[in-house]
Amino acid sequence: MFETSFLPEVRGRWNRLQQKLQSEGADGLWISSNVNIYYLSGRVFSGYIYLPAEGDACFFVRRPVGLAGDRVFYIRKPEDVPALLAGIGVTMPRVLMLESDSISYGEYQRYAKVFANSEVRNGSVLLRATRAVKTDYELSQLRASGERHAEVYRTIPALYRPGMTDLELSVEIERASRLRGSLGIFRIAGQSMEIFAGSVLAGDNADAPSPYDFAMGGGGLDRSLPVGCDGTLLSSGMSVMVDMGGNFTGYMTDMTRVFSVGHLSDEAYRAHEVALAMQREMTAMVRPGVAAAELYNLCLDMAKSAGLGEYFMGHRQQAGFVGHGVGIEINEAPVLAPRSKDILSEGMVFAFEPKFVIPGTGAVGIENTFAVTSDGVEKLTLCDESILPLGV
Amino acid sequence: MFETSFLPEVRGRWNRLQQKLQSEGADGLWISSNVNIYYLSGRVFSGYIYLPAEGDACFFVRRPVGLAGDRVFYIRKPEDVPALLAGIGVTMPRVLMLESDSISYGEYQRYAKVFANSEVRNGSVLLRATRAVKTDYELSQLRASGERHAEVYRTIPALYRPGMTDLELSVEIERASRLRGSLGIFRIAGQSMEIFAGSVLAGDNADAPSPYDFAMGGGGLDRSLPVGCDGTLLSSGMSVMVDMGGNFTGYMTDMTRVFSVGHLSDEAYRAHEVALAMQREMTAMVRPGVAAAELYNLCLDMAKSAGLGEYFMGHRQQAGFVGHGVGIEINEAPVLAPRSKDILSEGMVFAFEPKFVIPGTGAVGIENTFAVTSDGVEKLTLCDESILPLGV
Numbered sequence: 001m002f003e004t005s006f007l008p009e010v011r012g013r014w015n016r017l018q019q020k021l022q023s024e025g026a027d028g029l030w031i032s033s034n035v036n037i038y039y040l041s042g043r044v045f046s047g048y049i050y051l052p053a054e055g056d057a058c059f060f061v062r063r064p065v066g067l068a069g070d071r072v073f074y075i076r077k078p079e080d081v082p083a084l085l086a087g088i089g090v091t092m093p094r095v096l097m098l099e100s101d102s103i104s105y106g107e108y109q110r111y112a113k114v115f116a117n118s119e120v121r122n123g124s125v126l127l128r129a130t131r132a133v134k135t136d137y138e139l140s141q142l143r144a145s146g147e148r149h150a151e152v153y154r155t156i157p158a159l160y161r162p163g164m165t166d167l168e169l170s171v172e173i174e175r176a177s178r179l180r181g182s183l184g185i186f187r188i189a190g191q192s193m194e195i196f197a198g199s200v201l202a203g204d205n206a207d208a209p210s211p212y213d214f215a216m217g218g219g220g221l222d223r224s225l226p227v228g229c230d231g232t233l234l235s236s237g238m239s240v241m242v243d244m245g246g247n248f249t250g251y252m253t254d255m256t257r258v259f260s261v262g263h264l265s266d267e268a269y270r271a272h273e274v275a276l277a278m279q280r281e282m283t284a285m286v287r288p289g290v291a292a293a294e295l296y297n298l299c300l301d302m303a304k305s306a307g308l309g310e311y312f313m314g315h316r317q318q319a320g321f322v323g324h325g326v327g328i329e330i331n332e333a334p335v336l337a338p339r340s341k342d343i344l345s346e347g348m349v350f351a352f353e354p355k356f357v358i359p360g361t362g363a364v365g366i367e368n369t370f371a372v373t374s375d376g377v378e379k380l381t382l383c384d385e386s387i388l389p390l391g392v
Numbered sequence: 393m394f395e396t397s398f399l400p401e402v403r404g405r406w407n408r409l410q411q412k413l414q415s416e417g418a419d420g421l422w423i424s425s426n427v428n429i430y431y432l433s434g435r436v437f438s439g440y441i442y443l444p445a446e447g448d449a450c451f452f453v454r455r456p457v458g459l460a461g462d463r464v465f466y467i468r469k470p471e472d473v474p475a476l477l478a479g480i481g482v483t484m485p486r487v488l489m490l491e492s493d494s495i496s497y498g499e500y501q502r503y504a505k506v507f508a509n510s511e512v513r514n515g516s517v518l519l520r521a522t523r524a525v526k527t528d529y530e531l532s533q534l535r536a537s538g539e540r541h542a543e544v545y546r547t548i549p550a551l552y553r554p555g556m557t558d559l560e561l562s563v564e565i566e567r568a569s570r571l572r573g574s575l576g577i578f579r580i581a582g583q584s585m586e587i588f589a590g591s592v593l594a595g596d597n598a599d600a601p602s603p604y605d606f607a608m609g610g611g612g613l614d615r616s617l618p619v620g621c622d623g624t625l626l627s628s629g630m631s632v633m634v635d636m637g638g639n640f641t642g643y644m645t646d647m648t649r650v651f652s653v654g655h656l657s658d659e660a661y662r663a664h665e666v667a668l669a670m671q672r673e674m675t676a677m678v679r680p681g682v683a684a685a686e687l688y689n690l691c692l693d694m695a696k697s698a699g700l701g702e703y704f705m706g707h708r709q710q711a712g713f714v715g716h717g718v719g720i721e722i723n724e725a726p727v728l729a730p731r732s733k734d735i736l737s738e739g740m741v742f743a744f745e746p747k748f749v750i751p752g753t754g755a756v757g758i759e760n761t762f763a764v765t766s767d768g769v770e771k772l773t774l775c776d777e778s779i780l781p782l783g784v
Contacts, residue, residue, distance in 0.1 A: 033583055043615035046584060046603040064601035064609065064618070065709045101498040102583070105490070106514070108497035122498070171570040178563040183617050184588030191425055191494070192438060196576030209456030211438040217456065223435035224642025224720070225575050226456070250616025317457045328616070 001059055001069035002042045009137045010042055013130070014057055020126045021053040027093035028052045029123050030111055032078075033102050035187060035328045036127060038250065048078060052090055060084070078114050097123025102189065132325050132333035133347040139371055141251040142327070142349055146369055146380035149246030149253045152177045153383045156242060156259060160390035166229035166240070167221065169390075170200040173244050186245045187252070187329045198244030199228035202261075206241060206363035209317035213331075215353050216241065216363055217317060236262035239362035240390065241355070245330075246369075246381070254326050254351035255381040256367030259390045268364050271356040272387055274306045275365035278322075278354040279385075286370070286377045292334040292342040292350075296322045299354050300338075308356055315357040323352040326369055348372040349380070393451055393461035394434045401529045402434055405522070406449055412518045413445040419485035420444045421515050422503055424470075425494050427579060427720045428519060430642065440470060444482055452476070470506050489515025494581065524717050524725035525739040531763055533643040534719070534741055538761055538772035541638030541645045544569045545775045548634060548651060552782035558621035558632070559613065562592040565636050578637045579644070579721045590636030591620035594653075598633060598755035601709035605723075607745050608633065608755055609709060628654035631754035632782065633747070637722070638761075638773070646718050646743035647773040648759030651782045660756050663748040664779055666698045667757035670714075670746040671777075678762070678769045684726040684734040684742075688714045691746050692730075700748055707749040715744040718761055740764045741772070 002010065017040075021029060031037055031049040038044050040057060047061040058071045060081055073084050082092060096115045098108055101124035112120050134142065152173065159172040174197045178184060186195055193212045201218045210217030210227040219230035234240060238261045246253040258272060278299045285298065299322045303312035313319040323336030326349055334342030334350055348371070355365030366385055370377040394402065409432075413421060423429055423441040430436050432449060439453040450463045452473055465476050474484060488507045490500055493516035504512050526534065544565065551564040566589045570576060578587055585604045593610045602609030602619040611622040626632060630653045638645040650664060670691045677690065691714045695704035705711040715728030718741055726734030726742055740763070747757030758777055762769040 034586060038616050044586075044603055044618055046605070063603045063605075063709065066601060098497070101496055103497060104493055104583075105495060105497045105500035106493040106516070124498070167573075168571065171567055174570065175563055175567050178566065179560065181559075181613065183614055185586060185617055187586075191496075194426060194436075194577060194579075209458060211436055211455045213438070213455075221573065222575055222642050224430050225577055226436055250614055317455065 001067050001072050006042050009135065010040060011056075012135055013040060014051055017051060017126065017130050018053055020130065021097065024126065026053060026095045026097045026121060026123070029097045030115070031099065032107060032111070033099050036099060038328060039131060047075065048081065050081065050085065050090075052093070055090070058085065058088070058090065078111060081114060093118045095119045095121060097121050097126065099127065100124050128333050131327060133345055134327060134349050134371070135347070138251060138327065139347070139349070141249040142253060142369065142371065142380055145246050145248040145251050146253040146255070146382070148180050148182075148248045149255050150381055150383040152180055153242070153255065153257055156257070157388050157390055160234070162391065164234050166200045166202040166205065166232045166234060169234065169240065170197070170229050170244070173200070173242060177244060181248050182245070183247050183250070185247060189329045189331050193331065194225060195227055196225070200244070201229065201241045201363050202232040202234050203238035203362045204359065205230045205232050206239070207315050207357050207359060213319070215313060215319045215321070215355055216243065216357070217314065234261050234390070237264060237361065239264055239268055239358070239364050239387070241363035241365070243367060251328060252326050252330055253369040253381050254330060254353070254367060255369060255383070256353055256355070256365065257383065257385070258364050258387045260387050261390055264387065265358065265361045268358045268361040269387065271308050271311060271358055272364040274302060274308060275354040275356065276385060278302050279352060279366055279368070282352055283377055286344060286372060287375055288345045288372060290344045292336045292340040292344060293338055295336045295352070296338050296340070303356075311356040311358055313355060315359060322354050323350050325350045344372050346372055346374050393459050393464050398434050401527065402432060404527055405432060406443055409443060409518065409522050410445050412522065413489065416518065418445060418487045418489045418513060418515070421489045422507070423491065424499060424503070425491050428491060430720060431523060439467065440473065442473065442477065442482075444485070447482070450477065450480070450482065470503060473506060485510045487511045487513060489513050489518065491519065492516050520725050523719060525737060526719060526741050526763070527739070530643060530719065531739070531741070533641040534645060534761065534763065534772055537638050537640040537643050538645040538647070538774070540572050540574075540640045541647050542773055542775040544572055545634070545647065545649050548649070549780050549782055552626070554783065556626050558592045558594040558597065558624045558626060561626065561632065562589070562621050562636070565592070565634060569636060573640050574637070575639050575642070577639060581721045581723050585723070586617060587619055588617070592636070593620065593633045593755050594624040594626050595630035595754045596751065597622045597624050598631070599707050599749050599751060605711070607705060607711045607713070607747055608635065608749070609706065626653050626782070629656060629753065631656055631660055631750070631756050631779070633755040633757070635759060643720060644718055644722055645761040645773050646722060646745070646759060647761060647775070648745055648747070648757065649775065649777070650756050650779045652779050653782055656779065657750065657753045660750045660753040661779065663700055663703060663750055664756040666694060666700060667746040667748065668777060670694050671744060671758055671760070674744055675769055678736060678764060679767055680737045680764060682736045684728045684732045684736060685730055687728045687744070688730050688732070695748075703748040703750055705747060707751060714746050715742050717742045736764050738764055738766050
C-alpha cells in the first residue's frame with residue numbers, strides 16, 4: 001500500500017482525524033472518494049478506507065492488483081467489508097461518519113446499508129477541517145509544486161508571438177507546464193465547478209461572466225464550458241491574465257500573473273498596484289487566529305478607498321471572495337469571504353487573489369499561494385509580480 | 393438562455409424525458425448537475441432546471457448574469473424556487489425525480505426539503521437512458537468532434553522525435569488537439585475515474601495496473617493520478633498506444649491508434665489484426681435490437697480462439713468491457729460488458745475498443761466511435777487503422 005517510511009506521515013493524518021472522531025462521539029469514518037483515499041493512504045486506489053476512532057486504518061481495494069500491506073484486503077464490493085472487519089476483531093461502529101457532501105446519494109444509501117446497525121453522520125466537515133491544516137510533508141509537496149509553477153511562469157513572456165490568440169498562448173503554457181511534469185488534472189471539490197488546465201484572460205474577455213465560482217470568468221470556447229479563453233486575438237493595450245494550474249505533486253499551488261501587449265491604460269497599472277498593496281497588507285496581518293473574513297474585508301475596503309470598488313473581483317459579475325484554501329483540491333478551507341467563519345491556523349495554505357477587471361483593458365492583479373506559519377506567512381509561488389510586457 | 397432556433401432541439405429532449413416521467417408516474421424532474429443542465433438547455437449555467445411532466449422547462453439561474461428567456465428566473469438559492477413556480481401556475485410535483493446517482497447526499501437532502509411534500513425518486517436511470525440515444529443535432533456534434541479528433545491523430549507520426557518520452561509525445565498531441573479547438577476537459581460520470589487529456593501508453597507501461605475503470609492502465613506520473621504515461625523513453629520494439637480525448641464540441645468522441653518505434657513482435661501485429669477482425673465482426677453484427685453483451689462475448693470468444701485470451705483488455709489486470717457509450721461524458725450507456733442489460737437502438741453512440749497487452753511489446757488494438765443507424769453502424773472517427781511507425 002505504501003512504503004514503511006511513509007507510515008508515520010499517514011498515521012499522523014489518521015490521528016488528527018481520530019481525535020476529531022472521538023471528540024464528536026463517532027466510532028469510525030468510511031472513505032470512498034479518490035481525494036480522501038489519497039489523503040489517508042498516499043495513493044489513489046479504487047476501493048475504500050475504514051478509519052476506526054482508535055487503531056490503524058483498514059484498506060479495502062478493488063483495483064489495482066498488486067497492493068499489499070497491513071490491513072490491506074482485496075474485495076469485490078463494499079458488502080464484503082463487515083465480515084472482513086469482524087475477522088480482524090474490529091467492531092462495527094455505533095456511530096459512523098460518511099463523506100456526505102461529496103459522495104452521491106446512491107453511494108451514501110449503499111454504505112448506510114452495509115453499516116446497517118450504525119447511526120450515520122456527516123463526516124465531510126471534519127475531513128475538510130483536517131485537510132485544511134497541512135502537515136510538514138504536505139507543505140514540502142506544495143513548496144515543490146510552487147517552485148515548478150513559478151519556473152513555468154518565468155517562461156511566459158518568451159512564449160508569446162505577435163498574432164497569437166489567448167488560446168494559442170494558453171496552449172504554449174500548458175505545454176511548458178506538462179513538460180516540467182505537471183499532472184495536468186485540476187481537482188475541484190463538488191460538481192459545480194469545471195475548468196481545463198486553468199485560464200488565460202485577454203482584454204474584455206476577462207469581463208465575460210461565467211457560471212463558475214472562480215475569481216474571474218471568461219466566455220470560454222464553447223457553451224459546454226463557458227470559462228477562460230475565448231479565442232481573442234492578443235492586441236495592443238490588452239492585459240493578459242494567466243491563472244494556470246500548478247499541480248506537479250498531487251498538491252496544487254495557485255498563481256496568477258498579468259502580462260501586457262504593449263502599454264496598458266494608467267487605470268490598469270494603478271489597480272494592479274492596489275492589488276499588490278492588498279497583498280502587502282494581508283501579509284502584514286496574517287497570523288494564526290486571524291479571521292479569514294477580515295482579509296476579505298481589508299481588501300474590499302482598500303478597493304473602495306481607491307475608487308475601484310466596482311472593478312474589484314470582476315465588473316459585470318463580481319466574485320464574493322478574495323482567496324481560498326488549496327491542497328489536493330483547488331477549493332479547500334479556509335475561504336476568504338465576508339461571511340466565512342474560518343480562522344487561520346498554522347499550516348493552513350491559501351491562495352490570495354485580489355484582482356480587478358478594468359473595462360477596455362482587461363484583468364489585473366495578483367495571486368500567490370501562502371502557508372500560514374507560527375507568526376506570519378510563507379509565500380510558495382515566487383516570481384516577478386509586476387505587469388510584464390509579452391514578447392520582451 | 394438559448395437562441396430561438398435551438399428551442400425545437402431542447403424541446404425534443406424535454407419531450408423524450410417527459411414521456412418517461414409520465415410512464416413512471418412522476419410529475420417533475422429537478423436537475424442540478426452541469427452535464428444535465430447542458431443537456432436540457434444547451435449551455436452550462438450555475439443553477440437548476442425544473443422539468444414538469446408536461447409543459448416547458450423552468451430555468452433557475454445563479455450565474456452567469458445576463459441570461460434571459462421564457463421561464464428564466466434569477467435566484468439566490470433553491471429555497472426560492474417553490475414561490476416562483478407557484479407564481480407561474482406550475483403545481484408542485486406529487487412525485488419528484490432527482491439525480492440520485494450523481495448529486496451528493498447533502499444536495500439531495502437539501503432539494504428533498506425544498507420539495508418537502510413530494511415523494512422523491514431516483515431519476516438518474518431515466519436520464520441515462522434518454523441521453524444514450526442521441527438526437528440528430530447531437531450526432532452532428534459528435535461527427536464534428538470525430539472529424540477533428542481524426543485530424544489530430546493524422547499528425548501524430550510527424551510529432552515524434554527520437555529520444556522522446558511517452559509524456560513528451562503526449563504533450564505534443566495535447567498541443568495539437570488544443571490548437572484545433574479541443575476544450576480539453578474530459579467529463580466522466582461518477583467520481584471514481586479521473587484522467588487528464590487521455591493516455592499514451594508505451595511498451596510495458598501498458599501493463600501497469602491502474603485503479604481506474606478504463607480499458608487500459610499505465611503507471612502514471614504520480615501516486616495521486618496513477619494512470620497513463622509514466623515517463624518511459626520511447627524505444628525500438630515498443631508499441632505506443634494513443635487514446636486521447638476528442639472533446640471539441642461538448643460531445644466527446646473516443647479513439648485509439650497504435651504506433652510503433654521500429655518493428656514490433658510478430659505477436660503484436662497478429663493481436664492487432666485480431667482486434668481489427670473484432671471490429672469487422674462487430675460492424676457486421678450491430679443493428680437496433682442487438683444486446684450490448686453479445687458484442688463483448690463475440691470479442692472474448694475471438695480472443696480465446698486466437699489464443700490471446702490472457703492478453704485481452706489487459707494482462708496483469710483485465711478490463712471487463714470492450715466498449716461504452718460516449719456523448720457529453722465518456723462513460724454513458726450502453727456498456728459493452730458481459731452482464732450488460734443494454735440493448736442497442738438507433739441513435740446510440742458507443743466507443744468500441746478491443747485491445748491487447750503483449751508483454752515485452754505493449755498495447756495494440758483499435759478504438760473507434762460508432763453511431764447505431766437503422767440497419768448498422770456509422771463510424772465517426774475515420775483514420776488509418778494499421779500500426780503506423782513513428783517518425784516516418
